[in-house]
Amino acid sequence: MYKEPFGVKLDFETGIIENAKKLVRKLSDMKGYFLDEEAWKELVEKEDPVVYEVYAIEQEEKEGDLNFATTVLYPGKVGKEFFFTKGHYHAKADRAEIYFALKGKGGMLLQTPEGDAKFIEMEPGTIVYVPPYWAHRTVNTGNEPFIFLAIYPADAGHDYGTIKEKGFSKIVVEEDGKVVVKDNPKWKE
Numbered sequence: 001m002y003k004e005p006f007g008v009k010l011d012f013e014t015g016i017i018e019n020a021k022k023l024v025r026k027l028s029d030m031k032g033y034f035l036d037e038e039a040w041k042e043l044v045e046k047e048d049p050v051v052y053e054v055y056a057i058e059q060e061e062k063e064g065d066l067n068f069a070t071t072v073l074y075p076g077k078v079g080k081e082f083f084f085t086k087g088h089y090h091a092k093a094d095r096a097e098i099y100f101a102l103k104g105k106g107g108m109l110l111q112t113p114e115g116d117a118k119f120i121e122m123e124p125g126t127i128v129y130v131p132p133y134w135a136h137r138t139v140n141t142g143n144e145p146f147i148f149l150a151i152y153p154a155d156a157g158h159d160y161g162t163i164k165e166k167g168f169s170k171i172v173v174e175e176d177g178k179v180v181v182k183d184n185p186k187w188k189e
Ligand SMILES: O=P(O)(O)OC[C@H]1O[C@](O)(CO)[C@@H](O)[C@@H]1O
Pocket: 054, 056, 069, 070, 071, 085, 086, 087, 088, 097, 136, 137, 150, 152, 158
């Protein structure tokens, strides 16, 4: 009837949550996500780096329950574009989410289904509220791993397909040593 409460330990240095399920996303898992396809191919053939790791504590997909996960997003670029997570809408699109930045430097790209985008900078201590219906992707704009905790409804689910197909309307790139958010020339409305 009642579920058993529990506490787990999160290591602030590494982002690892004990007893969590680990997921690894390598650059080869992200075909078609980056603007510069040549640079993507070259880097995959050379070293196929890990782009991010997720440590998740997940419950059954039921209304009312909560999941949480840390992400360790490594520093790097494909061409001029900073490493990012795949990004997704929630399968149940009206589900919100909270992110809490722990280490490193980065930001979150958010987008409505109409393509209105927003970039929110994140540093340790930043809490980001992801409202219902907004797609979200995190970006590492620094030189060390960008680590954050996400807390989301257990029944939110992931809709990766829409972003994989259309991308985000904005990209985050390095130009003259600066972080620049600009229009994505490949964005399909
Ligand atoms: O699911 P993505 O877009 O690959 O990004 C990874 C992060 O997002 C989450 O799916 C939560 O929104 C986590 O599992 C993880 O923190």
